Amino acid sequence: MLTVERPTVPSPRDDGLVDAAVAPIIRHGRGSTMLMAALAVPVLAAVGAWVYQVSHGLSVTGLNSQVFWGVYEVDLVTFIGFSYGGALVSAILRLTGAHWRGPITRLAEGTAVVTLCVGAVFPIIHLGHPERLWEMFVRPNPTSPLLWDMVAIITYLLATLALFVLPLVPDVAAAAEQPDIGERRRRLYLRMAAGWLGTPEQRRVLDRALTVVAVGIVPLAVMVHTVLSYAFSLTSRPGWHSTIFGPYFVVAAVYSGVAIVILATAAYRRAYHLEAWIPALAIRYLGYLMVALAATYAYFLFTEVTTEGYVSERTTEGVLYVLLLKRYAPLFWTFVALGLVTPVLLVTIRRTVGAITAAAGLVVGALWLKRFLMFVPPLTQPLIGGSFGRYSPSWVEWTISVGAAAAVPLLLILLFRVLPVLSIDEMAHPEPPAGDVSARGLDDTEGVSR
Amino acid sequence: MPSPVGQAPAEHPAVSRRRFISLVGAVGASIAAGTLSSGLLERVRADALPIADPAATETRQWVMLFDLRRCDGCRECIKACQKMHQLTTQQEWIKVYELRGVSGQPYFLPVTCQMCQAAPCTQVCPVGATYHTPDGVVVVDQDVCIGCRMCMAACPYGARVFNWDAPPAVPAMLRSSTPEFRVPQKQGTVGKCANCVHRLRNAQLPACVEACAMEAIWVGDLTEDVATNGHDTVVLSEFLRENDVYRLKEELGTEPRVFYITGHGQDLEY
Numbered sequence: 001m002l003t004v005e006r007p008t009v010p011s012p013r014d015d016g017l018v019d020a021a022v023a024p025i026i027r028h029g030r031g032s033t034m035l036m037a038a039l040a041v042p043v044l045a046a047v048g049a050w051v052y053q054v055s056h057g058l059s060v061t062g063l064n065s066q067v068f069w070g071v072y073e074v075d076l077v078t079f080i081g082f083s084y085g086g087a088l089v090s091a092i093l094r095l096t097g098a099h100w101r102g103p104i105t106r107l108a109e110g111t112a113v114v115t116l117c118v119g120a121v122f123p124i125i126h127l128g129h130p131e132r133l134w135e136m137f138v139r140p141n142p143t144s145p146l147l148w149d150m151v152a153i154i155t156y157l158l159a160t161l162a163l164f165v166l167p168l169v170p171d172v173a174a175a176a177e178q179p180d181i182g183e184r185r186r187r188l189y190l191r192m193a194a195g196w197l198g199t200p201e202q203r204r205v206l207d208r209a210l211t212v213v214a215v216g217i218v219p220l221a222v223m224v225h226t227v228l229s230y231a232f233s234l235t236s237r238p239g240w241h242s243t244i245f246g247p248y249f250v251v252a253a254v255y256s257g258v259a260i261v262i263l264a265t266a267a268y269r270r271a272y273h274l275e276a277w278i279p280a281l282a283i284r285y286l287g288y289l290m291v292a293l294a295a296t297y298a299y300f301l302f303t304e305v306t307t308e309g310y311v312s313e314r315t316t317e318g319v320l321y322v323l324l325l326k327r328y329a330p331l332f333w334t335f336v337a338l339g340l341v342t343p344v345l346l347v348t349i350r351r352t353v354g355a356i357t358a359a360a361g362l363v364v365g366a367l368w369l370k371r372f373l374m375f376v377p378p379l380t381q382p383l384i385g386g387s388f389g390r391y392s393p394s395w396v397e398w399t400i401s402v403g404a405a406a407a408v409p410l411l412l413i414l415l416f417r418v419l420p421v422l423s424i425d426e427m428a429h430p431e432p433p434a435g436d437v438s439a440r441g442l443d444d445t446e447g448v449s450r
Numbered sequence: 451m452p453s454p455v456g457q458a459p460a461e462h463p464a465v466s467r468r469r470f471i472s473l474v475g476a477v478g479a480s481i482a483a484g485t486l487s488s489g490l491l492e493r494v495r496a497d498a499l500p501i502a503d504p505a506a507t508e509t510r511q512w513v514m515l516f517d518l519r520r521c522d523g524c525r526e527c528i529k530a531c532q533k534m535h536q537l538t539t540q541q542e543w544i545k546v547y548e549l550r551g552v553s554g555q556p557y558f559l560p561v562t563c564q565m566c567q568a569a570p571c572t573q574v575c576p577v578g579a580t581y582h583t584p585d586g587v588v589v590v591d592q593d594v595c596i597g598c599r600m601c602m603a604a605c606p607y608g609a610r611v612f613n614w615d616a617p618p619a620v621p622a623m624l625r626s627s628t629p630e631f632r633v634p635q636k637q638g639t640v641g642k643c644a645n646c647v648h649r650l651r652n653a654q655l656p657a658c659v660e661a662c663a664m665e666a667i668w669v670g671d672l673t674e675d676v677a678t679n680g681h682d683t684v685v686l687s688e689f690l691r692e693n694d695v696y697r698l699k700e701e702l703g704t705e706p707r708v709f710y711i712t713g714h715g716q717d718l719e720y
Binding site for chain 1: 541547561572574577607611613639695
């Protein structure tokens with residue numbers, strides 16, 4: 001069966017889908033190279049700053065005995081949160097059979113891999129002795145939430161990679177047929193395609209594998225982010241010790257994750273003129289999803305503030321006081337305005353790709369700020385007596401954070417200079433309308449403009 | 451087993467230990483005198499800490515006790531601790547908070563590691579670098595600590611101090627590298643009070659106890675049921691009962707081994 005002469009892989013389609021999917025690989029202009037060079041500067045600066053930190057010790061940060069965790073923890077949770085959103089968007093849309101997912105799943109999965117790789121660096125950066133990390137493996141303490149974190153992040157990385165690589169199989173097989181793809185890429189693709197011919201049997205196996213991964217990654221992602229929250233909520237600190245922290249982290253992660261998928265999708269759509277393949281509708285649906293998550297997050301925030309503020313135990317009252325009324329109030333209300341209200345208004349009133357992208361940009365930035373407000377103000381609160389702690393991040397911390405932010409687009413560009421940016425197979429073979437769940441809406445393009 | 455001094459409050463020595471030390475200090479200026487006096491001091495301190503077998507670390511269970519009626523906030527304990535452990539002036543393993551009671555009167559609250567028996571810090575350490583010694587003291591092995599600061603997040607008393615900077619240079623003769631007594635501190639790891647257990651095991655008083663001119667700091671052993679502030683010696687259980695002691699943040703269930711005697715209308719919440 002497989003030994004017969006090589007049948008044509010179902011694609012090389014003339015409608016230009018494969019062509020569009022490999023456009024960033026073969027037809028990237030000088031623009032993307034220059035962008036990569038520009039992004040490499042802050043990334044290299046961050047590497048330099050980290051070397052400086054390792055050689056001089058953590059005293060080069062703005063951290064101190066009272067505020068001993070700062071922007072590294074904020075970065076850690078933020079970047080892993082992005083990843084969570086990407087994986088979950090892809091997995092849930094896959095499981096619910098959302099027909100509009102085709103053009104965005106690859107970008108969502110790619111973003112998930114890239115942001116997780118960036119986020120997973122921060123648990124190492126924040127250590128006083130990063131060279132002792134191996135001890136986590138050789139003398140692990142099973143009761144430590146940080147150990148659970150490490151296990152969760154590693155498991156999740158493997159699952160995210162599986163979710164990224166499996167759907168690529170038919171796509172790289174199709175891309176390998178592309179005439180101007182280049183010999184080295186063709187060899188890589190053929191190896192990754194693992195003999196994919198698109199036979200019904202192969203398709204059945206791939207579908208089943210994808211379902212397993214997609215089903216598995218949802219609870220896994222929930223667990224990862226809940227466990228991340230445990231590093232804070234499993235302490236007795238006022239402002240951290242809260243049952244809502246697990247779901248709070250999870251919702252924040254999907255919220256920011258959907259936003260970063262919107263940003264990545266809109267950027268590729270625009271840069272490579274993929275409008276024909278990535279309909280505005282897909283971005284609009286993602287925008288609606290983001291609004292729903294904004295509402296959920298606002299609800300959690302309201303619940304948190306109300307339950308703690310109404311009772312106002314002496315310790316939590318102090319945290320709420322600095323957050324809502326005192327030193328951190330400008331930042332907090334900025335978050336509410338730019339991270340919750342404005343994005344919702346932009347998406348629901350304007351509904352254009354531009355407005356939705358702007359909203360997503362606001363959400364990404366605002367949720368970094370929100371994590372800062374979740375971690376730092378409770379630490380400034382004195383535990384027994386004495387004065388309030390202070391913390392302003394040093395240039396080292398800023399340089400590393402900016403570098404990490406630049407590393408995300410840089411790695412994404414690199415990734416899609418090697419692998420197809422669109423899910424060729426999924427778009428070429430849209431799922432047969434399984435039931436009526438998702439059969440509607442394909443033509444629902446009214447009111448959507450670029 | 452039974453110790454004569456451990457049974458009942460001991461009488462005061464004719465010459466107090468403090469006066470004796472100052473006497474010796476005045477006489478012994480030369481190195482020869484120094485060696486002689488240290489030998490003598492050893493004996494006097496052994497008297498001050500009346501325990502039967504100081505080396506029996508398996509059976510000792512150390513406790514600390516702060517008499518808030520006496521603490522006048524002079525901070526001598528902090529200085530002695532910093533000197534003993536070669537810490538910087540920012541690093542306070544014992545802190546003295548100035549607080550106000552419910553009726554507005556000021557009082558001082560010295561806080562060290564509370565030596566919780568249900569310790570949140572040891573539980574969260576990802577590599578088991580912080581743990582209880584057999585004599586009930588929480589220590590940090592700075593050769594293992596990865597510097598994640600999770601234990602600092604977990605500690606409800608703010609007792610743990612991170613070594614952000616490289617420690618000051620320490621002469622070789624003062625160095626020590628056991629988890630119980632680490633001098634100098636290792637940069638990038640967490641440091642904390644260990645009850646000066648390296649001294650207790652040699653029948654010497656902790657640095658803070660020795661330095662407290664108000665005799666407000668007591669150290670004791672639950673096993674032998676004895677405690678001393680370097681001046682008086684008492685039966686620990688009776689002393690605790692008679693003085694209506696309390697512990698910090700009792701509601702957290704951390705089971706501290708540091709007790710406080712009130713008397714200035716202190717706020718029991720702290």
